[in-house]
Amino acid sequence: MKHLPKHLRPRWRYLAVAIESWPDVDIDRRAFQRSVWYAAQNLLGDIGSAKTDMNVVEFAFADGAGHAIVRVRRDHVDDARSALTALGDIDETQVGIRVRGTSGTMRACEEKYIGGPAEPPAQRQVVFEDVTRDAVVRGRRVDVRTNDAFAGATELDLQ
Structure with a gap:
């Protein structure tokens, strides 16, 4: 099977997301991805959430703080940011979500917005x-x- 030509491939943007909660909370990638999908579906509807195509490509969370990189379609970055800000809890645990920035590649997203490891509590x-x-x-x-x-x-x- 041949690859699609470059002008027909989907264009992606990567959102750097900061996650914060209480120190004794443990959140895994699967729970975060499920909450992202539900938030997008509740805010944008089935068709809108399918168009944004939000996927968590990197996730780290420990000691009540963490980050994630969420991949979205290029034309739907604003919709994805809105859906992420509507996310208030993960598995009935309150969380604070902040979109740090948007980038065209995962590498640039990591270097620009995520940086090194967070300072330990x-x-x-x-x-x-x-x-x-x-x-x-x-x-x-x-x-x-x-x-x-x-x-x-x-x-x-x-x-």
Whole structure:
């Protein structure tokens, strides 16, 4: 079987996506891909989601933070960005999704928007609501363990 000529092949764009959740959450690629498809289908309908053809080609998630590269058709980048921002939870776990940027190749997408590995989270004891508690610190964000879950905080909330 012959390959299609270059002018007939589908044109792709790659979206760099940042994913953030609570530190004790574990999300895998399959769950993220399923949520992306459902979000696209709910927002764009069956035909619109089929036209965008969103596929997760790279995924990494650990310690409550991660990234993904989502491949979409070139003419439907805006639709795909809208569908990704409509994504609020994965397997009933709340997540924060941010599209960092768009690129024409996977390599450029990785170099420009994803970079190296994320800094590892640090464990600390903090005073929150007048009680000493365990916390996970990632940059300027602090996730404080309460009795049964985490509470998001910043350095100003802890003083």
